[in-house]
Amino acid sequence: MPAPEVAPPRLDLRSGPQRVFAHLLVSNAVVSVVNYTVWFAVTFWIFLETRSVFATGMVAGLFVVATAATGIWFGSLVDDHPKRSVMQASALVSAGVYAVCLAVLLLTPDGAFSDVASWRLWVFVVLCMAGVVAGNPRGIALPTLVTLLVPAHLRDRANGLVGTVTGTSMLVTSVISGVLVASGGMLHVLLLALVVLVASVLHLARVRVPERRPAPADGTTGAAAGGGAAAGEGAAAGGVDLRGTWRLVRGVPGLVPLIAFSCFNNLIAGGFMALMDAYGLSLVPVQVWGLLWGGLSAVMIVGGLLVARLGLGGRPVLLLLLVNALAWTATMLFPLVSSIVTLTVAMVVFMLLMPFAEAAEQTVLQSVVPYERQGRVFGFAQSVEQSAAPLTAFLVGPITQFLVVPFMTDGAGAAAIGGWFGTGQTRAIALVFVLTGLLGLLATLVALASPQYRALAASYARTTAGADPSGPAAELSADAPADAPADAGPR
Numbered sequence: 001m002p003a004p005e006v007a008p009p010r011l012d013l014r015s016g017p018q019r020v021f022a023h024l025l026v027s028n029a030v031v032s033v034v035n036y037t038v039w040f041a042v043t044f045w046i047f048l049e050t051r052s053v054f055a056t057g058m059v060a061g062l063f064v065v066a067t068a069a070t071g072i073w074f075g076s077l078v079d080d081h082p083k084r085s086v087m088q089a090s091a092l093v094s095a096g097v098y099a100v101c102l103a104v105l106l107l108t109p110d111g112a113f114s115d116v117a118s119w120r121l122w123v124f125v126v127l128c129m130a131g132v133v134a135g136n137p138r139g140i141a142l143p144t145l146v147t148l149l150v151p152a153h154l155r156d157r158a159n160g161l162v163g164t165v166t167g168t169s170m171l172v173t174s175v176i177s178g179v180l181v182a183s184g185g186m187l188h189v190l191l192l193a194l195v196v197l198v199a200s201v202l203h204l205a206r207v208r209v210p211e212r213r214p215a216p217a218d219g220t221t222g223a224a225a226g227g228g229a230a231a232g233e234g235a236a237a238g239g240v241d242l243r244g245t246w247r248l249v250r251g252v253p254g255l256v257p258l259i260a261f262s263c264f265n266n267l268i269a270g271g272f273m274a275l276m277d278a279y280g281l282s283l284v285p286v287q288v289w290g291l292l293w294g295g296l297s298a299v300m301i302v303g304g305l306l307v308a309r310l311g312l313g314g315r316p317v318l319l320l321l322l323v324n325a326l327a328w329t330a331t332m333l334f335p336l337v338s339s340i341v342t343l344t345v346a347m348v349v350f351m352l353l354m355p356f357a358e359a360a361e362q363t364v365l366q367s368v369v370p371y372e373r374q375g376r377v378f379g380f381a382q383s384v385e386q387s388a389a390p391l392t393a394f395l396v397g398p399i400t401q402f403l404v405v406p407f408m409t410d411g412a413g414a415a416a417i418g419g420w421f422g423t424g425q426t427r428a429i430a431l432v433f434v435l436t437g438l439l440g441l442l443a444t445l446v447a448l449a450s451p452q453y454r455a456l457a458a459s460y461a462r463t464t465a466g467a468d469p470s471g472p473a474a475e476l477s478a479d480a481p482a483d484a485p486a487d488a489g490p491r
Contacts, residue, residue, distance in 0.1 A: 074136055300355060
């Protein structure tokens with residue numbers, strides 16, 4: 001007689017701590033829409049104002065420099081303060097900065113933003129990006145809240161929902177950014193951002209998170225697999241505590257190489273990010289480009305829903321590397337033809353796989369890092385992974401503009417491959433994409449064959465084999481404090 005089929009585990013977002021997680025997820029989605037809209041809109045707007053690839057590269061560089069510089073500090077804030085308070089403060093700071101941006105925009109004379117060398121232009125851009133970066137603590141807090149509110153065996157699916165929300169945010173953002181920039185420039189963008197941020201703050205004010213402050217570590221409590229006493233020592237320290245965080249990261253076999261791999265990926269992705277909008281806007285109008293990214297983001301939603309439905313299986317580290325190999329292959333191939341169709345196909349592959357990669361990395365970190373240190377480790381990983389991208393983000397614009405474009409317009413590149421590859425600025429950007437995709441693929445194959453990959457996979461397997469299947473979530477459900485019930489939600 002065949003054994004009865006066992007239904008796959010599912011999230012229950014209607015009650016208990018998972019209901020609180022659902023509200024926090026919605027709140028993060030709203031704020032992400034605001035910040036992504038401002039970021040996308042500034043990039044679209046500055047290219048249309050100046051027609052400069054250098055300017056779009058600088059915008060991308062500003063974002064990744066600020067993200068890399070603040071990640072460790074933001075992670076410390078997440079660990080040392082109530083996470084809802086950190087999320088509220090983040091939204092309020094973003095709203096305040098956007099209000100200043102609006103004042104600068106209204107007081108600046110017409111035509112002052114059209115010159116790429118204008119100091120007024122860059123004051124405005126820096127302020128806008130500061131408002132976007134002020135939203136980053138929410139992105140660090142959310143995966144730690146998955147650990148707090150969701151049982152261990154369901155966290156990969158919860159991380160898939162996080163990817164779905166990210167895709168939804170990008171879907172809405174892309175459409176809004178293109179339409180608003182085309183209709184009213186940055187004025188409409190900033191007005192919308194202020195309204196939505198105020199609404200998100202009011203919503204989160206009615207949600208109570210059943211969170212306890214972590215007890216001081218005794219040197220062993222909460223140590224990750226392989227972390228030993230170093231993990232406990234780090235947990236006891238307050239403030240930024242970079243040294244304790246580094247001891248913890250180093251104590252998990254294979255975790256440093258995983259962060260280094262992501263760092264290298266971001267090194268070459270910085271160039272990809274800095275040039276993508278310029279490449280797309282050279283093929284289609286801004287309204288079409290915004291709508292296209294909206295459609296592509298819908299594919300990311302599908303990927304996130306697949307993760308939430310199917311999970312990641314028992315080998316998320318292997319899955320992470322395989323996903324990267326496929327994504328870089330698509331990146332390497334699509335620029336061979338100057339076509340919005342090939343670009344769209346490649347981005348469909350990329351967007352479908354991205355939630356699997358993000359969920360795999362988060363699931364591994366949530367399993368091998370103690371909860372009380374996860375904010376710092378997520379912030380540390382964000383800072384290190386993003387630290388490489390500024391180099392290419394800042395350099396790729398000028399290099400492309402002043403070296404690769406002449407090389408592919410009337411230089412040796414145009415003479416050698418221009419007959420079949422094409423010539424001019426658009427094809428110069430395409431050549432940069434081909435080279436970045438090739439480097440990313442080679443790096444992924446090297447990582448896949450490395451002993452460090454096997455060490456991290458073994459560390460994850462040991463940790464999950466001996467872990468409490470529910471973790472902090474079970475503790476909250478069984479013994480929630482009186483002032484923060486486990487079924488806390490909007491009141």
